[in-house]
Amino acid sequence: xxxxxxxxxxxxxxxxxxxxxxxxxxxxxxxxxxxxxxxxxxxxxxxxxxxxxxxxxxxxxxxxxxxxxxxxxxxxxxxxxxxxxxxxxxxxxxxxxxxxxxxxxxxxxxxxxxxxxxxxxxxxxxxxxxxxxxxxxxxxxxxxxxxxxxxxxxxxxxxxxxxxxxxxxxxxxxxxxxxxxxxxxxxxxxxxxxxxxxxxxxxxx
Numbered sequence: 001x002x003x004x005x006x007x008x009x010x011x012x013x014x015x016x017x018x019x020x021x022x023x024x025x026x027x028x029x030x031x032x033x034x035x036x037x038x039x040x041x042x043x044x045x046x047x048x049x050x051x052x053x054x055x056x057x058x059x060x061x062x063x064x065x066x067x068x069x070x071x072x073x074x075x076x077x078x079x080x081x082x083x084x085x086x087x088x089x090x091x092x093x094x095x096x097x098x099x100x101x102x103x104x105x106x107x108x109x110x111x112x113x114x115x116x117x118x119x120x121x122x123x124x125x126x127x128x129x130x131x132x133x134x135x136x137x138x139x140x141x142x143x144x145x146x147x148x149x150x151x152x153x154x155x156x157x158x159x160x161x162x163x164x165x166x167x168x169x170x171x172x173x174x175x176x177x178x179x180x181x182x183x184x185x186x187x188x189x190x191x192x193x194x195x196x197x198x199x200x201x202x203x204x205x
Contacts, residue, residue, distance in 0.1 A: 039066030
């Protein structure tokens with residue numbers, strides 16, 4: 001009986017040791033970002049990971065910027081440009097250091113028919129720039145009214161449309177009368193942009 005118990009204890013220690021060997025990869029959301037049901041903007045959002053949220057990173061798809069994470073009780077896909085991890089004593093963006101960090105490669109197989117919105121950004125399309133810190137704003141209702149009565153042509157960009165993301169230099173903004181911020185429609189979502197930094201300061205749902 002004692003021998004059997006010792007064998008069981010030894011097995012428990014072995015399992016615990018193997019668990020320690022497979023340490024979780026922990027990343028942090030650099031800004032608010034959508035967690036999606038699949039690796040692409042055409043998939044529905046399952047929730048929002050707020051800036052600073054801790055995410056357990058399963059891995060990323062090879063040749064893609066989409067990574068699978070567990071964050072705030074949600075399991076889904078996010079853009080690697082919006083995740084950071086500690087590497088060599090510094091916080092680095094996951095997408096820029098995947099090889100050095102040793103991010104595992106994962107695959108995705110769709111189990112449901114998801115019809116992308118028309119049209120979706122293609123893999124080679126220009127991406128929304130890196131996310132940076134911006135001051136949160138609450139635009140007046142008159143701005144929404146102006147946007148609704150003066151619709152801009154939508155611009156297609158790769159990546160999630162989130163506050164703090166930098167809009168590429170070739171995207172033109174629409175001036176709003178008597179208002180410091182500019183307006184653009186990115187991937188069918190109206191956004192307000194700081195013309196000085198070209199960063200998104202507000203996203204209309």
